[in-house]
Amino acid sequence: MERIPILRMGQFLLVTIQVDMHDRLALQLQDDLTEKISECSSRGVLIDISTLEIVDSFIGRMLANIAAMARVLDAETVVVGMQPAVAITLVELGMSLSGVRTALNVETGMELLYELRGDFHSEMGG
C-alpha cells in the first residue's frame, strides 16, 4: 500500500507530497499524521505541496481537516509551496482554507513554525 512518508524534525513533522493525491491516500495520510502527532507529541506540521499539480475539493477539504485535527492535538499546521494554478483552483472551488497557515516555501514555512512556537525558537536557537 502506497504511503506518504512523514518525517520527524525535532518538535515538528515534515510531510512532502510528491505523488498524485487520490482520496484513499489522503485518508491514509490523515490517519498516519494524527497518529504520529500524538506519538511524537509534535508541536507543528509542515506540509509541502510544491509538486502537487492537481487538486479537487476533497483534497482541499482534507488539508483543512488535517489542520483542524492537528490543532486539536496542539500542533500548528503550515502548508507550503502551493502552485499558482492550485491556488486559483481552490479559490474557484470556494475553498479559502481559512484555518490553514501558508508559506511560500519550506524555509519560510519552518520560520513561521518557529515563530508560532516562540518558546521553542529560543530553546533551539540558544
Next chain:
Amino acid sequence: MSKLPEMINKHQEEIRTDWLKQMNSSVRRADLMSNEELDAQSRELMSAIAKGVKSGDLANLDGPAWDEARDTLGAISASRAKQGFTTSETATFVLSLKQPIFNAVRRENASDPAALFDDIWKTTQLVDKLALITADAFQNVREKFIARQQEELMELSTPVVKLWDGILALPIIGTLDSARTQVVMESLLQAVVQTNSRVAIIDITGVPTVDTLVAQHLLKTITAARLMGADCIISGVRPQIAQTIVHLGIDLAGVITKAKLSDAFALALQRSGQVVTKVNGGNGAGKRTLLRREE
C-alpha cells in the same frame, strides 16, 4: 457553352487596361497606394481570374480552380486593410471590374442579344462573388487587428512590479472584469513564486469604480495569494470607493486596506522587518559621509 471564359482569356490585357482607366476615374486613392502597386495588383488578380474561368465553372468559386483567385484577393484585402482603405473602397476595386468586362462582352456579342444578356448576367454573378470574397477577407483582417490589440491591451494593463526584496506591487488600471481578473491573478501568483515575495500590494488607484463583482474578484485574488503564503495589501482606496464599498455591504474584513501606496509600502517593509532611514543631513551631505566612510 458560353463563350465568356474564352473571351476573358483572350481580351485579358484589354480588360485590364480598361479597368485601370476606370479605377483612375472613380476609386483611385493616390495618397494610399502607388500606381506601380495598383498595376501589379490588377495584373495578378486578372491572371488569377483568367485561370479560374478556364475551368468553365463561373457559378461556384469554392473549387480548386479558383484557389489562386481567392488567395490573391485575400492578400490584396490584407494589404489594403493595413494601408487604411475603407471596406467600400476595397470592394469597389473588384466591382469596378464589371464595366470593362461588360464592354468586352458587348463587343464580342454585338449580333446576338440573347448571348449578350446571358454573358452579362454571368459576369455580374462572377464579379459580385469576387467582391464578396474580398469584403469577407477584408473584414477578417480587421477583426484580427482588433483581437490582437485587445490582447496587447490586456497584457499592457497588468504589470507586476517588484518594489523591494520580497515586496511586489500590482497597479491595476481600468475596470476589472472576469477575464482581466484571471490575467491579474495569474500574473501576480506567478510573480510571487518567481520572486519569493511575502507581501503583494494591490493598488486600485486606477480602478474607476468598485462594484460587488470587482470586490469579489479582488477577494479571490487575495485568497489565492494567501494560499500560496503571500499577504496582500490593498492600497489606493479613494474616498468615493470607500463609501461605495460600505454602501454595497462588501465585507473586506481580514483584508488590509490603505489609502496610499506609500502607506502600504511602509507596512510591507515593517512586516518584512526592514526600515528605510534618512542619511544624516540631507542628500548631498549624506553621500559625502558615505564616501568618507568608504575611504
